[in-house]
Amino acid sequence: MTVSEHTGPGGAPGSARGRRPATSREEVARAALDLFNHQGYDETTVDQIAAAVGVSRRTFFRYYDSKRDVVWGEFDAELVRLEHQLGSAPADEPMMDVLRRAVVATNRFGAGELDELRIRMGLISSVPTLVAHSAIRYAEWCDVVARFVAGRIGGDADDLAPQTVARAALGAAIAAFTCWARYDTDDLTGEVDRALQLLATGFDEGSLRG
């Protein structure tokens, strides 16, 4: 009675040829986040993560390009969702409304995911190494928004106006996430919505005080 079928830690029962993966991205992420959370990010070495999962150091780097990337999970997938949300909006809906709805929609998480998300965001917004690396990932997010804005107002995505809107929107979203991760408010989408609402008002002091 052979196990077979390659349903190793990876899961996907697809092509079942060759040696089975010894672990999976998810398992590595769990072990790593656990270590980060208990003994700190900088104090955790890649060797420790690898050992915790039971693979070699070299194998860790086949699952994630860098130690930093572990914290970001499946961020790429979220970018795709954002791009789709922005692209499928009615053309007559105001640009900033579309943007706000899309950002809010892509940041709806189930109650089960929130705890881990808070750990991730806490790390991203507090550990210097990760704060730094966040700029790389957020730049991809910015590109998506800038292309959308350029499509709306005309011109190139690299022009001043689309870049300004995209980077400002990013700033608002990060502010919302950071505040949410730090305080105990459970309402992440609410924070995101508020931040982008403020942005769309041009930060008039009446709205800000309200």
Next chain:
Amino acid sequence: MTVSEHTGPGGAPGSARGRRPATSREEVARAALDLFNHQGYDETTVDQIAAAVGVSRRTFFRYYDSKRDVVWGEFDAELVRLEHQLGSAPADEPMMDVLRRAVVATNRFGAGELDELRIRMGLISSVPTLVAHSAIRYAEWCDVVARFVAGRIGGDADDLAPQTVARAALGAAIAAFTCWARYDTDDLTGEVDRALQLLATGFDEGSLRG
């Protein structure tokens, strides 16, 4: 006829005791930027920079904490200027006007500095390692703005509103800088002013197209 007086590459003729510094932050920065510009940032090792200035690798790290920091020059001084600009504005001037004026004012550079500044900004906005590190330095900038906003509208600098305004303003400023560094417009302050003007209008589509 001894030289004495310690007017080594450092300049400051202050306390003239102990061994003279072999170089200065400015000299190191010049040599490093030159290498970065000609053979690329990642392709330049710290050993090469040190050798170009004629000091040991270990000494380089006494002038700059990291290879990345070289590109940022005297950024700390600019933060002080920004804080002062924001603090010394009349209390009845609208918040976003103060912010825009202050950011524009702290980014006025003489014609002689623009070439080097463009190299610096080009590197910061294009080399992944430096894009990443920029988040660290920009976070300090954000703190200054957030404290100013909190002072205006009340509440804590870590609250959602001040954080949102600060990070959005940062985004606008970065957009202006990046566009300026990439194109050949000589009008840096103009770009910054435009970006922050857009921000204050809430990105209404009329202004964006204009």
Next chain:
DNA sequence: CAATTTATAGCACTCGATGCCAAAATGGAA
């Protein structure tokens, strides 16, 4: 059992960064 495919382990190496200590260079005092 052999061939093929896939994943892993391990080694060597580069590079940034840090801690530690000895040595060089300078001014001032005995």
Next chain:
DNA sequence: TTCCATTTTGGCATCGAGTGCTATAAATTG
């Protein structure tokens, strides 16, 4: 001049992240 305090430098040893290369283990197919 000689010795001392001070400051900076140089070199070494070390750590940790990340990469390229190669051999090997495990699995399916024929």
